Amino acid sequence: xxxxxxxxxxxxxxxxxxxxxxxxxxxxxxxxxxxxxxxxxxxxxxxxxxxxxxxxxxxxxxxxxxxxxxxxxxxxxxxxxxxxxxxxxxxxxxxxxxxxxxxxxxxxxxxxxxxxxxxxxxxxxxxxxxxxxxxxxxxxxxxxxxxxxxxxxxxxxxxxxxxxxxxxxxxxxxxxxxxxxxxxxxxxxxxxxxxxxxxxxxxxxxxxxxxxxxxxxxxxxxxxxxxxxxxxxxxxxxxxxxxxxxxxxxxxxxxxxxxxxxxxxxxxxxxxxxxxxxxxxxxxxxxxxxxxxxxxxxxxxxxxxxxxxxxxxxxxxxxxxxxxxxxxxxxxxxxxxxxxxxxxxxxxx
Amino acid sequence: xxxxxxxxxxxxxxxxxxxxxxxxxxxxxxxxxxxxxxxxxxxxxxxxxxxxxxxxxxxxxxxxxxxxxxxxxxxxxxxxxxxxxxxxxxxxxxxxxxxxxxxxxxxxxxxxxxxxxxxxxxxxxxxxxxxxxxxxxxxxxxxxxxxxxxxxxxxxxxxxxxxxxxxxxxxxxxxxxxxxxxxxxxxxxxxxxxxxxxxxxxxxxxxxxxxxxxxxxxxxxxxxxxxxxxxxxxxxxxxxxxxxxxxxxxxxxxxxxxxxxxxxxxxxxxxxxxxxxxxxxxxxxxxxxxxxxxxxxxxxxxxxxxxxxxxxxxxxxxxxxxxxxxxxxxxxxxxxxxxxxxxxxxxxx
Numbered sequence: 001x002x003x004x005x006x007x008x009x010x011x012x013x014x015x016x017x018x019x020x021x022x023x024x025x026x027x028x029x030x031x032x033x034x035x036x037x038x039x040x041x042x043x044x045x046x047x048x049x050x051x052x053x054x055x056x057x058x059x060x061x062x063x064x065x066x067x068x069x070x071x072x073x074x075x076x077x078x079x080x081x082x083x084x085x086x087x088x089x090x091x092x093x094x095x096x097x098x099x100x101x102x103x104x105x106x107x108x109x110x111x112x113x114x115x116x117x118x119x120x121x122x123x124x125x126x127x128x129x130x131x132x133x134x135x136x137x138x139x140x141x142x143x144x145x146x147x148x149x150x151x152x153x154x155x156x157x158x159x160x161x162x163x164x165x166x167x168x169x170x171x172x173x174x175x176x177x178x179x180x181x182x183x184x185x186x187x188x189x190x191x192x193x194x195x196x197x198x199x200x201x202x203x204x205x206x207x208x209x210x211x212x213x214x215x216x217x218x219x220x221x222x223x224x225x226x227x228x229x230x231x232x233x234x235x236x237x238x239x240x241x242x243x244x245x246x247x248x249x250x251x252x253x254x255x256x257x258x259x260x261x262x263x264x265x266x267x268x269x270x271x272x273x274x275x276x277x278x279x280x281x282x283x284x285x286x287x288x289x290x291x292x293x294x295x296x297x298x299x300x301x302x303x304x305x306x307x308x309x310x311x312x313x314x315x316x317x318x319x320x321x322x323x324x325x326x327x328x329x330x331x332x333x334x335x336x337x338x339x340x341x342x343x344x345x346x347x348x349x
Numbered sequence: 350x351x352x353x354x355x356x357x358x359x360x361x362x363x364x365x366x367x368x369x370x371x372x373x374x375x376x377x378x379x380x381x382x383x384x385x386x387x388x389x390x391x392x393x394x395x396x397x398x399x400x401x402x403x404x405x406x407x408x409x410x411x412x413x414x415x416x417x418x419x420x421x422x423x424x425x426x427x428x429x430x431x432x433x434x435x436x437x438x439x440x441x442x443x444x445x446x447x448x449x450x451x452x453x454x455x456x457x458x459x460x461x462x463x464x465x466x467x468x469x470x471x472x473x474x475x476x477x478x479x480x481x482x483x484x485x486x487x488x489x490x491x492x493x494x495x496x497x498x499x500x501x502x503x504x505x506x507x508x509x510x511x512x513x514x515x516x517x518x519x520x521x522x523x524x525x526x527x528x529x530x531x532x533x534x535x536x537x538x539x540x541x542x543x544x545x546x547x548x549x550x551x552x553x554x555x556x557x558x559x560x561x562x563x564x565x566x567x568x569x570x571x572x573x574x575x576x577x578x579x580x581x582x583x584x585x586x587x588x589x590x591x592x593x594x595x596x597x598x599x600x601x602x603x604x605x606x607x608x609x610x611x612x613x614x615x616x617x618x619x620x621x622x623x624x625x626x627x628x629x630x631x632x633x634x635x636x637x638x639x640x641x642x643x644x645x646x647x648x649x650x651x652x653x654x655x656x657x658x659x660x661x662x663x664x665x666x667x668x669x670x671x672x673x674x675x676x677x678x679x680x681x682x683x684x685x686x687x688x689x690x691x692x693x694x695x696x697x698x
Binding site: 238246285286311 | 524555565588590634655
């Protein structure tokens with residue numbers, strides 16, 4: 001049976017995703033008995049709002065998690081690595097929005113519409129997948145279940161808010177500088193921690209996160225590995241090219257898939273996705289109806305359109321998938337995991 | 350033997366591409382005896398500069414082409430359809446930058462680095478391919494020639510200058526409006542002649558040109574059909590998703606290919622492209638070296654980077670291809686065709 005409310009902590013409460021977590025917990029009326037906003041030392045003392053109350057953000061220490069039942073983490077991978085085991089030790093379930101634990105085989109990586117059942121195997125930590133992975137698997141899982149899925153080739157069109165609030169500021173600042181014929185001095189994007197920085201305003205930058213030995217970026221490898229893990233299919237072929245754009249919020253994806261079953265039609269796919277959980281179909285080319293980032297921003301669903309048959313491969317299809325990277329791509333999915341945990345009786349035991 | 354100079358007309362001389370045609374003829378020192386700038390009635394009387402001289406633009410009529418040896422057209426498909434046969438009738442060779450004749454079997458569709466020899470078959474009109482097609486085939490032809498090519502899946506990231514100077518103005522105007530929290534009222538993009546118009550600033554719009562019956566846009570069908578024609582391979586599998594971005598100049602493309610030959614390595618591809626005509630390799634991930642639109646703008650070459658092996662298919666590779674859509678994508682390619690015609694002794698006969 002559900003409790004009246006849970007003692008919840010949000011770590012990274014002052015960040016772009018943390019702020020959305022607080023708003024989403026409130027908006028979807030997750031049963032919260034008490035809310036503890038936590039942060040790094042740097043942001044401690046700041047105020048955040050929750051259900052009309054002003055709360056003071058506290059510096060996260062291991063003891064912060066005494067008595068906490070649910071902790072939503074979004075304060076960077078190293079913070080998660082240090083703090084998640086401490087929170088679990090003190091009895092909390094951690095839903096972690098960083099990449100720290102996603103590929104650990106003992107950590108379920110969950111998108112509730114796709115693999116909610118994996119939550120039963122949790123050992124204290126549950127990982128929230130990468131933003132660009134989440135929206136893709138929400139759109140593709142109904143297809144995989146119905147017709148099988150052999151191959152995915154995705155090219156992304158990702159918003160700067162995925163790189164944090166400072167990256168958004170940088171984009172708008174550069175936009176103004178270009179408009180005023182002023183010099184642009186990139187300092188953050190494409191990757192705050194990398195050596196070189198490039199203009200994002202009026203540009204498309206084919207780097208998100210650091211490059212790996214194999215020539216792929218870490219973002220691309222996240223999409224590849226996380227998709228296989230969430231769909232429980234190591235044999236699935238997944239390829240990704242991840243690109244940052246001057247868009248504030250809303251990741252778009254051009255997705256090519258090959259299904260297993262022969263004879264699938266576009267109208268079958270449309271019907272399937274129309275009724276799929278978490279999906280809104282926006283697909284009427286003759287009326288110029290298709291998903292766009294500026295429309296998806298602020299909305300919960302994953303928007304799918306431009307579904308069409310490949311002209312050479314009868315098992316091939318193309319889709320355009322758009323979602324709010326801070327909501328379904330991050331905060332909303334974390335809160336949905338919390339609801340799933342509660343529904344499955346896994347919370348507050 | 351080459352003549353000292355040719356009598357050249359440029360139709361659409363006041364447009365974005367026409368302007369680049371004049372600049373490119375001058376910059377590359379194409380042998381011009383006389384230059385006649387032509388336009389629609391609306392732009393007639395305007396002044397353009399060529400080799401330091403101010404020329405008055407004249408309204409194009411069939412008789413404008415009397416005595417013209419070479420006519421570069423870039424004034425829209427319907428103008429080309431009406432005027433190109435008239436110019437040919439009067440002895441001119443027409444290099445047409447619209448889609449009017451590209452798929453006619455009697456019209457060579459030429460990218461000089463790829464299929465210069467097709468010029469021998471011309472019957473007066475030569476078509477300049479679509480901007481997004483040109484840069485892709487320049488990058489892929491060396492690979493096709495060396496290793497065979499079975500499949501291309503491309504997702505584009507296209508600049509607004511491809512939609513004309515007014516679209517560029519609209520993008521910058523909308524940018525300013527968003528920065529100032531003013532209402533955005535889209536009037537041109539994604540397609541001037543379509544029913545609905547959408548915000549391009551801080552957005553990604555998956556529509557370039559009008560939708561066809563099959564759910565593809567005309568731009569996507571251009572990439573698919575033109576690529577097969579230029580590469581002389583009807584069996585080649587080509588799929589395209591074309592997306593407009595808030596970038597002024599420089600189309601980027603995320604390209605997935607499958608070669609025919611087994612055992613090709615990334616370093617072989619890099620070596621091949623390093624020496625390929627019209628290609629500059631920019632590919633050093635560890636040093637964050639990859640092509641970007643803002644760098645390619647104003648340059649002649651096609652820039653290729655992020656070359657990497659598909660992780661599942663040994664014959665699969667991914668590339669990132671960027672070029673100036675007004676130069677190699679339009680004006681420069683037209684002028685290069687003119688040079689090729691001269692070299693092959695086909696001009697001024």
